[in-house]
Amino acid sequence: MSFAQIVLQLAIGLSFGLLLFLLASGFTLTFGLAGFVNLTHGAVFMVSAYVATSFSGGGSFVLAVAAAGVTGIVLSILVYAVSRLRWSKLASDELSQVLLTFGLLLVFAEVARVLWEGVPRSLPEPGFVSGSWDVLGVSFPTYRAFMGAVALLIAGALWWVQERTRFGAMVRAGVDDRDMLEATGVSAGPLFLAVFAISGLLAGLAGGIGAPVMGASMGQEFSVLVLAFVVVVLGGTGNLKGAFIASLAVGLADAFGKALLPTFAEFTMMGLVVVVLAWRPQGIFGGVR
Amino acid sequence: MKRLLVVATVVAGIGAPFFLDVFQIGLVSRGLTWALVGLSVWFLLRLLSQPSFGHAAFFGTGAYTAGLAVSRWELDNIFVVLGLAILVTCAIAVPIAVVASRLGSVGFLLITLAFAEMLRALALRWRTVGGSDGLVGVTRPGAGPLPIDLTDPVTYFYFTLAVTFACLFLLWLVRRSAFGGVLVAIRESEGRMRALGYRVGAYKVAAFLISASVAATAGVLHAYLIRFVSPEDLSALVSARGLIIVVIAGSLLVTTAIVAVLLTFGEDLLSSRTENWLALMGLVYIAVALLGGMKISVSRWLRPRRRSPEAAALELAGEKS
Numbered sequence: 001m002s003f004a005q006i007v008l009q010l011a012i013g014l015s016f017g018l019l020l021f022l023l024a025s026g027f028t029l030t031f032g033l034a035g036f037v038n039l040t041h042g043a044v045f046m047v048s049a050y051v052a053t054s055f056s057g058g059g060s061f062v063l064a065v066a067a068a069g070v071t072g073i074v075l076s077i078l079v080y081a082v083s084r085l086r087w088s089k090l091a092s093d094e095l096s097q098v099l100l101t102f103g104l105l106l107v108f109a110e111v112a113r114v115l116w117e118g119v120p121r122s123l124p125e126p127g128f129v130s131g132s133w134d135v136l137g138v139s140f141p142t143y144r145a146f147m148g149a150v151a152l153l154i155a156g157a158l159w160w161v162q163e164r165t166r167f168g169a170m171v172r173a174g175v176d177d178r179d180m181l182e183a184t185g186v187s188a189g190p191l192f193l194a195v196f197a198i199s200g201l202l203a204g205l206a207g208g209i210g211a212p213v214m215g216a217s218m219g220q221e222f223s224v225l226v227l228a229f230v231v232v233v234l235g236g237t238g239n240l241k242g243a244f245i246a247s248l249a250v251g252l253a254d255a256f257g258k259a260l261l262p263t264f265a266e267f268t269m270m271g272l273v274v275v276v277l278a279w280r281p282q283g284i285f286g287g288v289r
Numbered sequence: 290m291k292r293l294l295v296v297a298t299v300v301a302g303i304g305a306p307f308f309l310d311v312f313q314i315g316l317v318s319r320g321l322t323w324a325l326v327g328l329s330v331w332f333l334l335r336l337l338s339q340p341s342f343g344h345a346a347f348f349g350t351g352a353y354t355a356g357l358a359v360s361r362w363e364l365d366n367i368f369v370v371l372g373l374a375i376l377v378t379c380a381i382a383v384p385i386a387v388v389a390s391r392l393g394s395v396g397f398l399l400i401t402l403a404f405a406e407m408l409r410a411l412a413l414r415w416r417t418v419g420g421s422d423g424l425v426g427v428t429r430p431g432a433g434p435l436p437i438d439l440t441d442p443v444t445y446f447y448f449t450l451a452v453t454f455a456c457l458f459l460l461w462l463v464r465r466s467a468f469g470g471v472l473v474a475i476r477e478s479e480g481r482m483r484a485l486g487y488r489v490g491a492y493k494v495a496a497f498l499i500s501a502s503v504a505a506t507a508g509v510l511h512a513y514l515i516r517f518v519s520p521e522d523l524s525a526l527v528s529a530r531g532l533i534i535v536v537i538a539g540s541l542l543v544t545t546a547i548v549a550v551l552l553t554f555g556e557d558l559l560s561s562r563t564e565n566w567l568a569l570m571g572l573v574y575i576a577v578a579l580l581g582g583m584k585i586s587v588s589r590w591l592r593p594r595r596r597s598p599e600a601a602a603l604e605l606a607g608e609k610s
Contacts, residue, residue, distance in 0.1 A: 096581060103577075262414075
């Protein structure tokens with residue numbers, strides 16, 4: 001692998017890692033705050049990506065991404081609404097959460113299969129960032145850089161909300177100690193709803209801006225979800241900073257794995273998981289539990 | 290009541306070929322392999338409180354080993370294949386076990402699912418094991434010293450039944466053994482067991498390997514039953530099936546087999562009626578998650594709301610003994 005190749009894979013890995021962070025941060029927030037394991041997260045990503053590709057016929061790219069974001073919010077709130085039916089039971093029972101969200105995942109995937117006939121679809125990259133850059137003799141698609149930049153921007157906004165607003169303070173307090181937060185007079189219900197909506201928005205946006213690179217296809221609901229899991233476990237559950245570092249690591253492992261061992265790409269990822277968790281079982285920055 | 294249920298299940302199992310047709314016998318055999326997956330998940334969940342969403346990895350590895358054994362390596366003895374499948378599965382399970390058993394219950398769930406999905410992605414692309422087409426032309430091998438012909442569906446059903454009950458019995462023995470006691474003690478108080486000098490990590494890995502071996506056995510039986518191995522054997526649907534069987538069946542071992550067979554018949558009915566049967570299965574999962582445990586909450590309402598700490602402690606002691 002030449003130096004230019006390494007730089008190229010670094011760039012691809014980092015841009016993908018940033019996209020992955022959008023997905024994983026939503027998952028890790030709902031888990032950290034509401035203690036809810038949401039397996040539908042990958043399906044929300046996939047359906048949003050499909051919605052975005054519906055705008056491929058000359059529609060505006062911004063509109064496509066916005067529609068994907070709205071789809072994400074709607075689906076995520078739907079998941080929350082269904083779990084609200086028996087929240088008292090689900091809240092303390094992870095196994096039931098997993099069965100519930102797995103069932104919803106199957107329903108979402110099947111609806112997507114009916115609506116889009118199970119055919120992989122793609123979204124053309126917007127005109128203003130099409131083409132590619134020439135870096136050290138290898139070409140790097142401009143859109144990937146744009147994707148990474150937008151993802152970084154959204155991640156920055158998330159960080160600002162989390163660290164600098166009253167709402168973010170409530171979320172952080174809830175992640176640390178939910179009972180104490182409720183005792184101070186903040187009711188958890190609306191807060192959970194907001195966090196579910198935000199996590200859906202992030203997954204939807206990730207599906208939308210990822211569509212020109214990854215497209216939308218059946219099976220994504222798992223392939224993407226698994227990468228998000230690896231990020232969450234490596235970063236420490238409920239930990240945004242850890243999720244950010246882990247996203248970049250997973251993005252890089254994915255890019256280099258696919259470049260070096262095309263058939264056995266997964267081994268790089270498994271290797272990363274084994275090495276990191278052998279070193280720090282609680283995740284890079286520790287976790288909620 | 291419990292004994293009666295066990296006897297009834299055994300009798301119904303042995304008598305099944307007398308009142309079911311060949312197709313239904315195949316379905317019951319299939320249900321028994323799912324019961325084995327359920328048992329392997331049950332073992333980790335009940336003894337160590339570890340919810341595995343990744344037993345498809347071991348089921349699939351067993352199935353692939355079984356398929357490759359007859360189609361590539363020309364092994365013609367099901368016992369040899371079973372042994373080999375368990376060995377291969379354990380080799381794959383060791384790193385997963387070492388990593389997963391260091392995590393809490395949610396981390397355990399996420400990482401086992403992640404590993405299983407990675408193996409599936411691998412099987413989809415790896416041409417040597419058939420890629421996305423899977424392995425076709427899988428035939429049933431001989432049964433070694435036993436004078437039986439496994440190609441006969443009824444014989445194969447009895448073989449599956451015997452293996453299922455053998456695994457049931459083995460897991461029951463393990464649970465009652467000193468080893469099982471240590472596992473339960475680790476579940477209840479890991480720190481104390483560590484302080485007592487038990488090598489907690491090694492116990493957890495050993496339990497994981499026992500569970501993976503049972504899932505691998507199920508994979509071998511399933512591969513020879515339907516004579517086909519595909520990446521679908523590694524999919525999350527397999528792991529989810531194991532989990533839902535355990536959740537519906539509750540703590541009783543033998544109900545696992547009954548629930549698994551009923552679930553198989555239900556799935557077959559749905560998939561023969563509509564091609565969107567996965568969505569319907571999804572609704573089943575949602576219903577089980579929302580409705581499960583309803584009875585317990587009802588009995589909780591009936592109980593007096595406030596109890597003194599002494600009464601609660603007494604009740605806890607009663608539950609444990």
